[in-house]
Amino acid sequence: MAITTASRLLSSRGAGPVCHSCLRVLVPTGDYARIQKRYIGLKYLAKVDEAEKEWQARAVKINEGEVQNTWDMLQERGYIKDMAGSEDIIRELMRRKRIAAYVGIDPTASSMHVGHLLPLMPLFWMYMHGYGAFTLIGGATAKIGDPTGRLQSRTAISRADMTMNMTKIHFQLKQLWTNVEAQARRHGYQKQWAWSRGIKNNNAWWNSEPMLEILKRVGTSLRMGQMLSRDTVKQKMTKGDGMSFAEFTYPLMQGWDWFKLLGSEHVQMQIGGSDQYGNIITGIEVVKAARASEPDPALQLPANDQYDDPVGFTVPLLTDSSGAKFGKSAGNALWLDKFDTSIFDLYGYFVRRPDADVERLLRLFTFLPLDVIQKTMEEHKLDESKRVAQHLLAYETVALIHGEHEATKVRLEHQQMYGKRQLVPGMRTEPAAPGDEYKAVEGHPTTPNNKPRVDMKLPESLIMGKSIANVLYAAGLASSKSEGHRLAVQEAVYIGAAAGQRRVMHPSQLSFLSVKLWFPQETQKYLIEGKVLILRKGKHNIRVIEMIPDEEYNKLGLTYPGQPGKGAVRMLNERLKRIKAGLDTHDEVTAALVAKQGKKDTGEADGTSYPAIVFPEEKSRQQQAMEAKLDEELRKSKNSSDSESW
Numbered sequence: 001m002a003i004t005t006a007s008r009l010l011s012s013r014g015a016g017p018v019c020h021s022c023l024r025v026l027v028p029t030g031d032y033a034r035i036q037k038r039y040i041g042l043k044y045l046a047k048v049d050e051a052e053k054e055w056q057a058r059a060v061k062i063n064e065g066e067v068q069n070t071w072d073m074l075q076e077r078g079y080i081k082d083m084a085g086s087e088d089i090i091r092e093l094m095r096r097k098r099i100a101a102y103v104g105i106d107p108t109a110s111s112m113h114v115g116h117l118l119p120l121m122p123l124f125w126m127y128m129h130g131y132g133a134f135t136l137i138g139g140a141t142a143k144i145g146d147p148t149g150r151l152q153s154r155t156a157i158s159r160a161d162m163t164m165n166m167t168k169i170h171f172q173l174k175q176l177w178t179n180v181e182a183q184a185r186r187h188g189y190q191k192q193w194a195w196s197r198g199i200k201n202n203n204a205w206w207n208s209e210p211m212l213e214i215l216k217r218v219g220t221s222l223r224m225g226q227m228l229s230r231d232t233v234k235q236k237m238t239k240g241d242g243m244s245f246a247e248f249t250y251p252l253m254q255g256w257d258w259f260k261l262l263g264s265e266h267v268q269m270q271i272g273g274s275d276q277y278g279n280i281i282t283g284i285e286v287v288k289a290a291r292a293s294e295p296d297p298a299l300q301l302p303a304n305d306q307y308d309d310p311v312g313f314t315v316p317l318l319t320d321s322s323g324a325k326f327g328k329s330a331g332n333a334l335w336l337d338k339f340d341t342s343i344f345d346l347y348g349y350f351v352r353r354p355d356a357d358v359e360r361l362l363r364l365f366t367f368l369p370l371d372v373i374q375k376t377m378e379e380h381k382l383d384e385s386k387r388v389a390q391h392l393l394a395y396e397t398v399a400l401i402h403g404e405h406e407a408t409k410v411r412l413e414h415q416q417m418y419g420k421r422q423l424v425p426g427m428r429t430e431p432a433a434p435g436d437e438y439k440a441v442e443g444h445p446t447t448p449n450n451k452p453r454v455d456m457k458l459p460e461s462l463i464m465g466k467s468i469a470n471v472l473y474a475a476g477l478a479s480s481k482s483e484g485h486r487l488a489v490q491e492a493v494y495i496g497a498a499a500g501q502r503r504v505m506h507p508s509q510l511s512f513l514s515v516k517l518w519f520p521q522e523t524q525k526y527l528i529e530g531k532v533l534i535l536r537k538g539k540h541n542i543r544v545i546e547m548i549p550d551e552e553y554n555k556l557g558l559t560y561p562g563q564p565g566k567g568a569v570r571m572l573n574e575r576l577k578r579i580k581a582g583l584d585t586h587d588e589v590t591a592a593l594v595a596k597q598g599k600k601d602t603g604e605a606d607g608t609s610y611p612a613i614v615f616p617e618e619k620s621r622q623q624q625a626m627e628a629k630l631d632e633e634l635r636k637s638k639n640s641s642d643s644e645s646w
């Protein structure tokens, strides 16, 4: 039996399993073309059935007090600030139905921050309890910018930057979800077949949604008076820089997202920070209006009783010590990207939380059971100076963001640094050296948690004029040009391109094609907005490359592996000339060679203004010969300086 995801949807609304020919009739032509075909059989349907039975058995246990209602758990941990809907209905809804929830994030910065974790935590908890959980990247909404709580409009972001932000956030969410799975296992939650999660991007529908459809479906029911009376609108119009029509319609866009997710993923609940309350309330109206105006009876979403209605809630805002919301706009964000906020600093931030806050933060940011938190607090109170609770908080939060391996490492570093007050060789209290951040961890596969830095800049002359092998080497995706060549021949790396087609990717819809060994002009074809290139090796080793003019690249003092005139051979030659001319001493050159092997820098560290030597992993014959010459010269100069000192 050939059944699609859409048929699952229709069957869940009582339509029964639907074959492709019936679907063609039921689903509008455009939608049918977009529907992903999936062949499923009776086994799958049996599993759906079984999952539903399990859910109903759980609902009975909740009634009998054997299992806690997930809503009560969320309340207990302090996640609920304001509710959109009656509490009794939400609680009962969560008991009866395996609903799904979503949290949306606009990619208006290149990384998420700790504040974003707060609405995400209840979503993660719901996932671990069997509900559907979706994170939405607002690729389309970010183009308008949420005006909520602002007096000034957001500055427009170029499409190229938006693509970069979206790509980075997409991979951050993947990393978070990977770590959530690990945390769930660690805390004894066994993954079930029916657990479902996903990352969505509202570009998927906004890029093709006809305006008329939305105006007709919801524009006619939303009342101007009510929309104008919203606090954000009044404040921005009277005290701020006024409100554009696009900003005014932002809540409608957000509501339409919800309606789309309700249709495709049963998303009946929206979660957000407390500033999102107004948008969630408007969203409920939009969803109801859109649902009521469905012209096609086969696509009608159920609206039988109050348990079919959308509901939502907001979480409290995470603020800094002055009470300001932690976020990008306030400029006080702690970033989830380890290249923006080092793991060491992130851990340190949680270790510094005051005693009065730590219990609440443990409830909010960790998956630890409440009795464990209770015991930790008792232990903590015996000697607060040890900061036992803060270290646990820091460990758990870093494990969620960067994985357990990093959390264990950073905990040790902190203990060594602040416990014994000494630095340990090899300890990372500083971000990685320039250049190193683009290297994958040697001897280990690239994972979401150890992946190198994602964003980088490369000069125009490289991207526009050099082979893809050079670009891969420069981007740190190949350890040499010849490896770059090999990867391209084997089609083992991918480039951001329009799905299934050899042309530029639609800015904001992440899709890849394998790279081939092509002419330099071919690489240029994939430049998004004429300046952004996305490359990927394996699942997680990704680069979002911004192409900048050569002058700007040089002005920033950047270099890349394989850069003409900056290679090891040239550097060795220059050093050789200087040592021969007596401009550098033996010690200076050896110090530069020993101290900075494999690192790029400008020579400031060894007190010279001369660039250090970069050794590519595979040395060319020319470089080997040059190294031998330099060795010879160093030996001579050493002998002469030794004899002088006699």
Ligand SMILES: Nc1ncnc2c1ncn2[C@@H]1O[C@H](COP(=O)(O)OP(=O)(O)OP(=O)(O)O)[C@@H](O)[C@H]1O
Binding pocket: 104, 105, 106, 107, 108, 114, 115, 116, 118, 119, 146, 271, 272, 273, 274, 275, 276, 315, 316, 317, 318, 319, 325, 326, 327, 328, 329, 330
């Ligand atoms: N400090 C915070 N505490 C709780 N929730 C937050 C915090 N910061 C952001 N959120 C929530 O995360 C979600 C996504 O937020 P958004 O993408 O607007 O980022 P933001 O940092 O709030 O942006 P900005 O500061 O520019 O308004 C929203 O639900 C928002 O309320």
Ligand SMILES: N[C@@H](Cc1ccc(O)cc1)C(=O)O
Binding pocket: 103, 104, 105, 106, 136, 138, 141, 146, 202, 253, 254, 255, 257, 258, 276, 279
């Ligand atoms: N408006 C939300 C982000 C968001 C975007 C689209 C949505 O569907 C939901 C939420 C914010 O700025 O925080």
